[in-house]
Amino acid sequence: MANAFGSHLYNSQSLGKLAGEVGYSRETYIKHYRDTYDVPAVPPVWMVAEMISFGQLSRWYSGLADRSLRNAIARPLGLPEAVLVPFARHITDIRNICAHHGRLWNRGFLAPPKLAQKPIDLRDTLDQSATQAPAKLYNALVTIGHIIRSVAPNSTWMADVKTLVVTHPTGDVAGMGFPADWLQRSMWQ
Template sequence: MKVELENPSKPWKSLDDQLALLKQRGMLTDNQEAAKSYLERLGYYRLSGYWYPFRVLDPVQAPGSKTPRRLDCFMAGSHFADVVQLYVFDKKLRLLALDALERIEMAVRVDIAHKLGRNDPYAHENPKCLHGHFSKQVKKSGLAKGKTEHQLWLEKYRSHLWRSRREPFVEHYLNNYGRLPIWVAVEVWDFGMMSKLYAGMKIADRDSIALKYGAPSGDTFASWLRSLNFIRNVSAHHSRLWNINVLERASIPTDAAYWQYMNNARPFYYFCLMQLMLKVICPNTRWYKRLAAVIAEFPESPSRAVRIEDFGVVEGWQSWNLWAQK
């Protein structure tokens, strides 16, 4: 028997149909062939996240809704080229984030390996080298019931190790020693695994690493790493970053007043955290200059449908000592 769905799937549309629909809704396309090319290469759905702010706000707010609904039609003067420029701006931000986060990940990995490896070359596998909440406290419900956070971490680690088993360095250590010491094991971790193990370290070990990067405590630094892992995942999966609502929000430093002016739900706050850490890792880096150049290129539309403030930028940010070279 054929089941009729209440909300059947939307029908497939050709590139010409997609473009016609956008024009019907008020999108101006100055160059149709270029617009079709972008739809073909990037996809209607991906680009829809960038033209969303250009859609007209519904003047009638739905009962119980905290945010206004967007209508299908576009604001007057909305150009497809503006959408593409916003996408390009976002792509540059993602590449900047990945550049910074690669350096941060490498440095913090070494910090963890050096700190834990001093006590035991296989500290990442030894519950005694880690905090009791991480290595001894078992979950009382859910799919992981009866397991500790460390056991769950080890399952993921072994999965990564299996996928990397043909790497020459992994093969060498497994064949000759049976397992990897922590300073080698870090090479098969991802950012999330690093962040999770850091949070599971003993308090004194966490605090000593946190202090190096200007965080007041290991708990604060653990929150930074969780948030930066969120930014990394968004960037690595080519998702929209520039105005995303950051779900994993980091603790706010208190060492300078300007931190209090920022919104830790906005991405700019996390670019500031990256800069704070890069000043420790790479004191002579010019990464912040590239960030400033990209921000200066923000394609603000005449309609103010998109604004650099949606990224989280605060007026006067370039005067903060965060950006000053030593």
């Protein structure tokens, strides 16, 4: 595993943090693992994935030294790793704002995510002119919608967001970065 990450120091710090969280976890399946196994100290990834924070997951993903591994992870989502890596960091910020009941609707983000150019319906739904800071929420919502659609094609998430925005207007959807013609863009149809 050390070879999968560029920095040995980063790898050992991340593993140490993860091992500490496993050691303190009260989750039944983690307790069972600790009571049953001594080696390895960290349970299999399918167990750890249940308890790892989104921020940690983002850092583990971006810390992969091999770009082909990052692309292999991003491919089922229909995105290149060059888009998914910064988006994972961006969505971590959005998740943290939501988790701490922060203001999200007209917030500006200092690091705008790189915008996807494929697939075409995603490219055409994104606001391609919004590449400078401060980034607004709109492009993140569209990218989240694309990812959800990739893993759950029958999801109504995009329609639910559309209904929420249309039926609960703030008076300023432009404050969230929504372009004037957003309802006509393909992923909102």
